Amino acid sequence: MRNLLGKSGPKIVILVTSVFFLLPLLAMTRFAFQNVGVFDLSWSKAFDKWTFDIVSKPFEDQYFTDSLYLSFKIAIGTAALTLGLLIPTAIWVHLRVPKARVLIEFMTVLPYVIPAIALVAGIVVIKPHARWFLNSDLSLIPFYTVLALPFTYRAIDSGLRALELRTLVDASRNLGAGWIRTMLKVIVPNLRSAIISATFLTVAVALGEFTIANVLLKRTFPPFINEYRMREPRAGYALAVLSLLFTIFIFGLLSVALRSPSAKSHQNSTKSREMS
């Protein structure tokens, strides 16, 4: 009995979790793309009147492109700021003050603990003194950088832990490379997976964040979806489904991008060894 549970236990967990996540998504998709009244969305009509015409509707809205463009701008800025700050900091902590790692880890987890609404309440308090900054749409970048920290720091940190960082740095310097060349030619290429993960995670946070943007009255993509959904419920949900598919696409790209040239050749060499 215990053996049976041990074997099928993980499968049951995966099944229940999948149902938990997929059922609402399925309901949302049917609501958006089936031209059937809400009360008629029964299982018997699961394949009736599917239409994707509704997809084009949000694109006609004048704020769609603007909000999406703004969100992308903020996402790119957030990724740049995150990597620019995190990589040197994480390397410095690993090499020079390894004892501070616990403190830094604790600090990076804080955005998990402190809800975005608390952060935004603080921002509102300082708003009268920093209008010059907060009036700009790009002022969201530092806040999103902070929000993404729990994910991004961990990605970079685990990338560094997987390297023989001290030895690689010493070897590079011993071979005549200064700090900048060591960073660019030795550390960053070997942190490729970690950097790509951190970048995509940052972009996902920046493209999906609603609370701060909404309270600070920035018309990024999530507030646009929310507002549009109120005006056009079916098209709004269609847009939500599309943005979800886009995120899944991004993560698909991530997994492809993570297959570095050396990893590919590693796989090839393993395959050829297995074949021979």
Add this chain to the structure above:
Amino acid sequence: MTSISFRGIRKTFGSTVALEALDLDLRPGELVSLLGPSGCGKTTALRIAAGFEIPDTGIVSLGDNDITRTPAHRRNMGMVFQSYSLFPNLTVAQNVDFGLRNRKVEKATRNSRVGEMLELVQLGELGKRYPHQLSGGQQQRVALARALAVQPEVLLLDEPLSALDAKVRSTLRDEIRRIQSELKTTTLFVTHDQDEALAISDRIGVMSNGRLEQLGTPEDVYLRPASPFVARFVGSINELPNINGAGKILVRPEDVTISANEHELTMRGTITRVTFQGPVTIISVRIDMNDQLVNVHAASGSIHTQVGDRVSLAVTPGRGIVEAA
């Protein structure tokens, strides 16, 4: 060929003294090993030579130049590390080329130097492989080729063999010696393995607690240890009571004479174990005077004894050192 010298080097990490008054000169083309237990300061000395650490006091000179505060990337030194240090994102050839690129060497010269170095370490065919496609021994050979490609004034080897299995270790050890003799590169080799140090060094510096206990040829260090620490650390040692005075005599197993006649020599005892090891038989004797166990190396077949036999022992005249009580 360049000399390197350490003068009055002291280095502390917090309250720990890693090096104390280190004076050491490496002559041009010489291979000197720093030998000692973990924490004795040997790696710190090497890292100071490489420029990764700055001494609190003292001077490091390369030839006539004071390089104590010269940054690591401006010293022309090659280093092979204990852990595998090849850049995982670069191929073998690109790894060897790395230092040459940093020195802005012309492409044609670089290519031929990379080829030469890979041939030197007998890995000419593997230039396009990535480090993870190589064995540990091959990786260390590439690391050696990479360190030598820049024609360093001093080669620094930080326990480069310790991560390898015994067979590869001994092959690569001989190869390091061959290449070093061929290129005549002044080399500082750090190890905790006495066999390694004895096998490949021109001179050995034995270190303990941040101090250089003895600097001498392998024969000096083994046959004429300057202190009880050196005697104990290099080779195996017996501690015998000093019949002529206070303290103990520290003596090598091969410097103890054994006789099957219980009354012939000065110390008597009982054989507790006989271990045949091919050319040598190790005979363990518990001596009556202080109930201590003494190992004697006898040429196999020279004496016929078995466990429980009574024998007598004596120290070969002129051998062993006295340790005061």
